[in-house]
Amino acid sequence: MSLNIIVLAKQVPDTRNVGKDAMKADGTINRAALPAIFNPEDLNALEQALKLKEMYPGSKVTVLTMGPARAAEIVREGMYRGADGGIVLSDRAFAGSDTLATSYALSAAVRKIGDYDIIIGGRQAIDGDTAQVGPQIAEKLGIPQITYAEEIMGVDNGVITVKRRIESGVETVKAALPLVVTVNGSADACRPRNAKALQKFKYAAVPSEVAADEAKQAFIAKRPYLNIGEWSAASVDADLAQCGLAGSPTKVKQIENVVFTAKDARRIENTDEQLETLIKELIANHTIG
Amino acid sequence: MANFYTDNASLKLHLNHPMMRKIVELKERNFADADKYDYAPQNFEDAMDSYDKVLEVVGELAGDVFAENAADVDIQGPHVENGHVVYADGTKKNLDATRKAGLSGMAMPRRLGGLNFPITPYIMAADIVSRADAGFENLWGLQDCAETIYEFASPEQIEKYIPRVCAGETMSMDLTEPDAGSDLQSVMLKATQKEDGQWVLNGVKRFITNGDSDIHLVLARSEEGTKDGRGLSMFIYDKRNGGVTVRRIENKMGIKGSPTCELVYKDAPVELVGSRRLGLIKYVMALMNGARLGIAAQSVGLSEAAYREALDYAKDRRQFGKAIIDFPAVAEILSLMKAKLDASRALLYACSRYVDMYKVYDDIAKERPLTLDEKKEAKHFSRLADAFTPLAKGMTSEFCNQNTYDCIQIHGGSGFMKDYRCERLYRDARITSIYEGTTQLQVVAAIRHVTTGTYLNTIREWEGEEVAPAYEDVKNTLVYMTQQYAASVESVTGVKDPTYIDFMARRMVEMAGHIIMGYLLLQDTQRDASVERSLRVYVKYGQAEVAKHADFIANFRPDQIKDYLFE
Numbered sequence A: 001m002s003l004n005i006i007v008l009a010k011q012v013p014d015t016r017n018v019g020k021d022a023m024k025a026d027g028t029i030n031r032a033a034l035p036a037i038f039n040p041e042d043l044n045a046l047e048q049a050l051k052l053k054e055m056y057p058g059s060k061v062t063v064l065t066m067g068p069a070r071a072a073e074i075v076r077e078g079m080y081r082g083a084d085g086g087i088v089l090s091d092r093a094f095a096g097s098d099t100l101a102t103s104y105a106l107s108a109a110v111r112k113i114g115d116y117d118i119i120i121g122g123r124q125a126i127d128g129d130t131a132q133v134g135p136q137i138a139e140k141l142g143i144p145q146i147t148y149a150e151e152i153m154g155v156d157n158g159v160i161t162v163k164r165r166i167e168s169g170v171e172t173v174k175a176a177l178p179l180v181v182t183v184n185g186s187a188d189a190c191r192p193r194n195a196k197a198l199q200k201f202k203y204a205a206v207p208s209e210v211a212a213d214e215a216k217q218a219f220i221a222k223r224p225y226l227n228i229g230e231w232s233a234a235s236v237d238a239d240l241a242q243c244g245l246a247g248s249p250t251k252v253k254q255i256e257n258v259v260f261t262a263k264d265a266r267r268i269e270n271t272d273e274q275l276e277t278l279i280k281e282l283i284a285n286h287t288i289g
Numbered sequence B: 001m002a003n004f005y006t007d008n009a010s011l012k013l014h015l016n017h018p019m020m021r022k023i024v025e026l027k028e029r030n031f032a033d034a035d036k037y038d039y040a041p042q043n044f045e046d047a048m049d050s051y052d053k054v055l056e057v058v059g060e061l062a063g064d065v066f067a068e069n070a071a072d073v074d075i076q077g078p079h080v081e082n083g084h085v086v087y088a089d090g091t092k093k094n095l096d097a098t099r100k101a102g103l104s105g106m107a108m109p110r111r112l113g114g115l116n117f118p119i120t121p122y123i124m125a126a127d128i129v130s131r132a133d134a135g136f137e138n139l140w141g142l143q144d145c146a147e148t149i150y151e152f153a154s155p156e157q158i159e160k161y162i163p164r165v166c167a168g169e170t171m172s173m174d175l176t177e178p179d180a181g182s183d184l185q186s187v188m189l190k191a192t193q194k195e196d197g198q199w200v201l202n203g204v205k206r207f208i209t210n211g212d213s214d215i216h217l218v219l220a221r222s223e224e225g226t227k228d229g230r231g232l233s234m235f236i237y238d239k240r241n242g243g244v245t246v247r248r249i250e251n252k253m254g255i256k257g258s259p260t261c262e263l264v265y266k267d268a269p270v271e272l273v274g275s276r277r278l279g280l281i282k283y284v285m286a287l288m289n290g291a292r293l294g295i296a297a298q299s300v301g302l303s304e305a306a307y308r309e310a311l312d313y314a315k316d317r318r319q320f321g322k323a324i325i326d327f328p329a330v331a332e333i334l335s336l337m338k339a340k341l342d343a344s345r346a347l348l349y350a351c352s353r354y355v356d357m358y359k360v361y362d363d364i365a366k367e368r369p370l371t372l373d374e375k376k377e378a379k380h381f382s383r384l385a386d387a388f389t390p391l392a393k394g395m396t397s398e399f400c401n402q403n404t405y406d407c408i409q410i411h412g413g414s415g416f417m418k419d420y421r422c423e424r425l426y427r428d429a430r431i432t433s434i435y436e437g438t439t440q441l442q443v444v445a446a447i448r449h450v451t452t453g454t455y456l457n458t459i460r461e462w463e464g465e466e467v468a469p470a471y472e473d474v475k476n477t478l479v480y481m482t483q484q485y486a487a488s489v490e491s492v493t494g495v496k497d498p499t500y501i502d503f504m505a506r507r508m509v510e511m512a513g514h515i516i517m518g519y520l521l522l523q524d525t526q527r528d529a530s531v532e533r534s535l536r537v538y539v540k541y542g543q544a545e546v547a548k549h550a551d552f553i554a555n556f557r558p559d560q561i562k563d564y565l566f567e
């Protein structure tokens, strides 16, 4: 049995190493000051995909990322570790996407790929931090989802078995293919880049990265494995009204730096009444709801 | 989140040495593999970029994996189960990572599954790995035993074993026995050939690093009745065939993750490598030369770790209202540590380039006859490699011991505690000047090049090179040190007493070492001004050391040696 696996991977600013110039005066991220990295939990996701590929030889791992052309680096990083290839979904029309528009675009790309068994993403991106994209894709494609996955145990007769890390412990669940799995950071770390793959794929590129370099184009033309797909909104038949800013009901109005202090801290007992009082209070002051 | 390659600018300085162009072009046979293998470089720049990228992976593994596991590995260590070694958990993870990263058989040709890297970037990887965990460097670095198979074994053996090493199987070199340490001519492990031609081994080896490896190179006595090195041959033992068990693992002071095994051979089937009787005098000599370079790299990596730990601590720790680094006494220790580190590294890579040059010619000579010029060049570099290997192993390992000692000193009482990394570095460093030939044995190998003038000729050649005016003063000091060295050598050899030469050998080898490292730092400074500080500090130190030795020799009457010798 061989599987077609799509790994959703996002290029994110490295918010784990935030220096003092990480934010601009207007409160937005200063992307120039933060190195662009492979979203950490997406590396955990990739590792699960590569393990499946080892378990079921002949399986194919495709990295799918939405972002500017330089996000091709994410696909290359995937290939250095054992992915077979990848696609960069890139179009000005996708700019300003919230989670709804992001998952719309990605699900359109997944449909275009068509023949897939498992879509594996990270639980959450370290910049947007919503953990919504994976589940939304599953909804849009109308397929099952397993979140907080820690280990994909195997696939048998079209049924996948997955260990999930949940608050109170570990749970093992089964679901039918095709499906979306989002992987938790507690899963195995991704394997390192492989020296041979690194040398083999270091010149892999999307067409727009080499648009101005004929020598590189000729080099890639002779080596089809160096082609990384570059898809636009049109190439995935996306409805522009559902893409980017236009397709994003979320509008970021203002961003503030909030420093949490303990002065408002209050202890409540773990009883139903006390919890209910608290929740009512929070709804009343619009903290939630 | 640490990368031990990208955070260390001095590595790139050595990787980008001007001699690399020639080394790479020869090693790649003018890039003949470019269209044959999808991971082969197209040209020099491409090759250098690949080394850089792969070293970045090594740096990442070193910083994020090996260094992180090192403390646990040191505590847990390996153990024996049913005659076989079980590594510490961290060691298993480290090995798994290096296998997945494809960092085995780095210097082996592509047709055998290797990366075809020159020795220099391979040694750089060893330097990086050692900074993270010196004990793990042994397990990973034993891959260079494959070099000996590649050079001397039959085509069938090469095809059989090297691809396995490239795929990540580990190796060991089984030389030492209870009564054969520095003196390997006394090896007694018995090799007998059965009627069907099969060789088998019987006996015991001890102190064998990674003695439960997949593929062993074994030195054994094949010629019954002989007593010296000419009765020894080299064999390959394949663990898949069985016959060797681990009796015990030594309980060591340092490099605790690296299993040091006592091995029992019971009719262990083996294959002869090359010709009988050449085991020690040819193959082991080559094997040890490669391994010595590896230990020099291990020493440099440890020196690097020690310097960094000490520097961080000295900036952090405050006494008498200021950081201790602001006390001149502490600053001097740190500056000297850094100078010794940079000098060690300069010597290591000078040596590795010489090894690269002669090895690549040796390899080309298997494909076609070398031209006269090539032969001359090969001979020149072979001689330099021969002279620089014991010097590098000896000097860098002693410096690494000194640096880890000083690292503890900078930490004060905390350094004596198990809580700080410097304590482990100090224990790990201690072995570097013992195995692969003690420092005394390195001196035995190097003294030939003192008396025959290899060092002096090289130094004189460098003396002829121009330096920027700002460094004329340093060069003048080096010229003066050279005069003192030459005069000392003349006075010692003039006595014409081998015992006297043996007695003074260490001093003369060290003098040559200080001058050579001074010049190498001077050359590095021409390419990168940031080396200047280490250059100046090192030459000041070397000058005093050379003067001390020159003084000792000048004021020594040969008959005074009797005060030192025992009946």
Ligand SMILES: Cc1cc2nc3c(=O)[nH]c(=O)nc-3n(C[C@H](O)[C@H](O)[C@@H](O)COP(=O)(O)OP(=O)(O)OC[C@H]3O[C@@H](n4cnc5c(N)ncnc54)[C@H](O)[C@@H]3O)c2cc1C
Residues within 6 Å of the ligand: A008, A009, A010, A011, A039, A041, A042, A045, A064, A065, A066, A067, A097, A098, A099, A100, A102, A106, A120, A121, A122, A123, A124, A125, A126, A127, A128, A129, A130, A131, A132, A133, A134, A250, A252, A255
């Ligand atoms: C300050 C700020 C506030 C925001 N607030 C909101 C908000 O309130 N509501 C809202 O809807 N959006 C909001 N957004 C936008 C949104 O968070 C992201 O821009 C959106 O693109 C993806 O969501 P995420 O990063 O949270 O991904 P997550 O949902 O956290 O990502 C989960 C997984 O989905 C996959 N994935 C996510 N993005 C991609 C991609 N581009 N390519 C491939 N795989 C991907 C990865 O596998 C990832 O691990 C905000 C953005 C900012 C900067």
Ligand SMILES: Cc1cc2nc3c(=O)[nH]c(=O)nc-3n(C[C@H](O)[C@H](O)[C@H](O)COP(=O)(O)OP(=O)(O)OC[C@H]3O[C@@H](n4cnc5c(N)ncnc54)[C@H](O)[C@@H]3O)c2cc1C
Residues within 6 Å of the ligand: B172, B173, B174, B175, B176, B180, B181, B182, B183, B206, B207, B208, B209, B210, B252, B260, B431, B434, B435, B436, B437, B438, B439, B440, B441, B444
């Ligand atoms: C941790 C560890 C790992 C090892 N790994 C391996 C391995 O993988 N494979 C292997 O084969 N061996 C290995 N060895 C053995 C190692 O190479 C020997 O211990 C080393 O060569 C010294 O031999 P010895 O211990 O018998 O000391 P000896 O030879 O007994 O030396 C004792 C002292 O005498 C001095 N000495 C001896 N001869 C001379 C001389 N001619 N001139 C001046 N001084 C002299 C030495 O310098 C030393 O100070 C390992 C040893 C250790 C401790």
